[in-house]
Amino acid sequence: MGNNNSAGSKSRSKSNSPKQSSNQQQQNLQKQKEDLQQKLASVNLRCQNKLNDKSLHDQRSNFCLERENSVNKEFLSKTVHQTQQSENENNNKNLSSQQVEEIIQFNLISETNEVSIKKSASFVCGVNLHVKQPKEQSERVPMDLICVIDDSGSMSGKKAQLVRKSLKYLLKIMNENDRICLISFDSVEKILTPFLRNNLENKSELKKAIKNIVGRGSTNIEAGMEAGLWMIKNRKEKNPITCMFLLSDGQDDSPQVDLRVQKLIQSYDIQDTFIVNTYGYGADHDATQMRNIAETHKGGYYYIEDVKKVSEWFVLSISGLLSAVGEDVRIRIKSQNSQQTKLAITQVYGGDQLWVKQDYEKGVFEIYLPHLVIGDNKFFVFDLQFNSEQFKLTDQNRSLAALEAELEIKAVKEEYIIRKNDTLQIDFKDADQDQIKNNSTQAYYEEMMVTHSRAVGGLKIKQANQLINQKKDYTQAKAILQQYKDEMISKNAMLKDNNGIKHLDEDLDEAIGKCAPQLYRQASFDKMEVIHCQRRNSICHQEDWNECQQEIMGKFKNNDICLSDDSCSDDESDQKKKPSQVNSQKRNPTHMQQYSDEYQSDSDEEDTQQNQQISQQQQNLNQIKLQRRFS
Numbered sequence: 156m157g158n159n160n161s162a163g164s165k166s167r168s169k170s171n172s173p174k175q176s177s178n179q180q181q182q183n184l185q186k187q188k189e190d191l192q193q194k195l196a197s198v199n200l201r202c203q204n205k206l207n208d209k210s211l212h213d214q215r216s217n218f219c220l221e222r223e224n225s226v227n228k229e230f231l232s233k234t235v236h237q238t239q240q241s242e243n244e245n246n247n248k249n250l251s252s253q254q255v256e257e258i259i260q261f262n263l264i265s266e267t268n269e270v271s272i273k274k275s276a277s278f279v280c281g282v283n284l285h286v287k288q289p290k291e292q293s294e295r296v297p298m299d300l301i302c303v304i305d306d307s308g309s310m311s312g313k314k315a316q317l318v319r320k321s322l323k324y325l326l327k328i329m330n331e332n333d334r335i336c337l338i339s340f341d342s343v344e345k346i347l348t349p350f351l352r353n354n355l356e357n358k359s360e361l362k363k364a365i366k367n368i369v370g371r372g373s374t375n376i377e378a379g380m381e382a383g384l385w386m387i388k389n390r391k392e393k394n395p396i397t398c399m400f401l402l403s404d405g406q407d408d409s410p411q412v413d414l415r416v417q418k419l420i421q422s423y424d425i426q427d428t429f430i431v432n433t434y435g436y437g438a439d440h441d442a443t444q445m446r447n448i449a450e451t452h453k454g455g456y457y458y459i460e461d462v463k464k465v466s467e468w469f470v471l472s473i474s475g476l477l478s479a480v481g482e483d484v485r486i487r488i489k490s491q492n493s494q495q496t497k498l499a500i501t502q503v504y505g506g507d508q509l510w511v512k513q514d515y516e517k518g519v520f521e522i523y524l525p526h527l528v529i530g531d532n533k534f535f536v537f538d539l540q541f542n543s544e545q546f547k548l549t550d551q552n553r554s555l556a557a558l559e560a561e562l563e564i565k566a567v568k569e570e571y572i573i574r575k576n577d578t579l580q581i582d583f584k585d586a587d588q589d590q591i592k593n594n595s596t597q598a599y600y601e602e603m604m605v606t607h608s609r610a611v612g613g614l615k616i617k618q619a620n621q622l623i624n625q626k627k628d629y630t631q632a633k634a635i636l637q638q639y640k641d642e643m644i645s646k647n648a649m650l651k652d653n654n655g656i657k658h659l660d661e662d663l664d665e666a667i668g669k670c671a672p673q674l675y676r677q678a679s680f681d682k683m684e685v686i687h688c689q690r691r692n693s694i695c696h697q698e699d700w701n702e703c704q705q706e707i708m709g710k711f712k713n714n715d716i717c718l719s720d721d722s723c724s725d726d727e728s729d730q731k732k733k734p735s736q737v738n739s740q741k742r743n744p745t746h747m748q749q750y751s752d753e754y755q756s757d758s759d760e761e762d763t764q765q766n767q768q769i770s771q772q773q774q775n776l777n778q779i780k781l782q783r784r785f786s
């Protein structure tokens with residue numbers, strides 16, 4: 156339900172005759188009725204083929220029916236009209252593809268552009284991708300955000316209250332063209348709202364849904380994720396940017412949920428670009444599975460050690476996507492003249508999620524990013540090895556192109572591909588190594604070397620983590636970390652005041668201190684690994700924030716983003732409720748409740764009844780409800 160209702164747009168809508176408006180509404184409603192009936196038949200067929208167990212089939216079929224009910228005809232008809240209106244008004248405010256191309260800098264960079272032929276050596280190279288601020292302020296691209304929230308019993312009390320508060324901060328930060336879909340899950344999934352525009356008209360509906368997150372039941376991550384994927388797949392309209400947040404504080408009730416979620420994502424075959432960020436907190440959450448779920452679809456896993464900072468993590472994550480200008484970003488790097496130069500890439504840093512293609516034999520590599528955001532200044536580093544054996548210096552090979560890189564970006568608002576290229580030229584010198592010049596005077600040099608040191612540090616933390624997990628060898632893990640810490644301090648003496656180096660030093664100290672049975676936490680090591688190796692955003696590492704994150708996080712920390720008394724009153728009232736009032740909010744756990752009061756179940760069944768078979772009469776009743784809705 157877009158809310159770009161300027162005075163001009165209102166006068167235009169009033170100029171339509173009542174008869175035309177009525178006919179149009181009837182046509183829209185009829186079309187929505189036909190679409191929903193076709194989709195319902197398709198979903199029921201999918202449920203029938205997919206689920207062999209009768210009880211589970213009945214439950215899932217009912218769930219599908221309720222999901223259809225959750226998108227009412229008034230919402231659909233108003234959304235279509237207002238979205239078209241909003242797009243027309245904002246088209247001239249968005250950056251054109253040409254403007255996007257102008258603000259993107261793309262360069263191959265290197266520790267040195269000279270090589271001594273007297274000795275084999277390895278040096279640091281990389282790619283720098285910088286998106287500068289445009290000269291003129293532009294309207295940012297709107298997004299669709301799906302929040303999948305663990306509403307199990309372990310979330311009750313303070314945790315649920317903090318999650319509710321965090322979601323309200325998101326409402327403050329996102330604008331009226333953004334859409335939000337709220338989904339909760341315990342043992343079954345529950346769509347609290349369909350996609351709703353974050354405007355004044357919908358704020359009360361969104362806050363009402365947020366208020367219902369109170370914590371009950373067990374944990375079924377797969378159910379929540381499927382509901383989120385279903386909503387993305389079956390959108391009638393979509394914003395250019397799509398992101399899903401999954402938050403959980405516990406372990407899933409069944410093993411290998413990460414593998415099942417991966418199969419789910421593959422089965423839905425969603426063509427739109429979207430990412431999945433996962434947030435795990437609490438000592439008992441499964442860090443490995445949460446991280447695997449995030450990396451399945453190019454997202455980030457965030458370990459929240461202090462639950463009181465969950466709002467801060469949410470604000471940081473969402474602000475990192477608010478100024479996206481491109482998607483499906485691909486950087487292809489290829490070795491050139493390798494037989495002549497004797498140069499080869501021997502190690503890339505950032506992980507398989509980033510480097511989606513790594514062919515060391517052919518010297519072909521590819522980096523993938525889901526989105527590119529204004530203010531990003533990214534460095535992707537690797538080691539380039541020179542082999543002096545059998546190299547003979549001639550006039551023809553004194554200076555050769557060693558690497559070639561190509562950047563390809565899809566503009567988010569237009570069907571347009573932006574491409575940029577660069578090459579790395581290397582000069583070969585018949586000189587001693589101490590006579591070779593480095594590029595320390597170049598603007599990029601410090602950040603490139605810091606990125607490399609942090610990436611290697613992240614791998615050392617990963618190595619120590621694996622030693623503890625697999626062999627319980629705390630002594631060897633500690634020795635590996637201490638050795639690298641000493642090497643890093645020695646090598647980066649000139650960069651000791653750099654914040655990235657300081658934070659790496661602090662995290663190495665923390666990891667060393669936690670190499671003990673009573674102090675070790677896998678999630679903590681995982682977090683430090685991805686922060687340094689993948690440069691994953693963290694509330695403690697401001698040097699990794701883009702400009703939009705710096706601005707919004709600055710406002711958040713200075714309390715310039717405040718929740719109104721009205722929005723805070725929900726949490727206060729929850730604390731005063733009697734136990735009987737809280738229990739009365741429990742839904743019929745055998746089917747998913749509709750976000751509208753009209754379709755909330757009057758049943759107050761206990762959680763022990765969650766797996767009971769839904770009767771055929773209940774399925775027939777849901778069919779009748781759907782038909783009555785459009786009669």
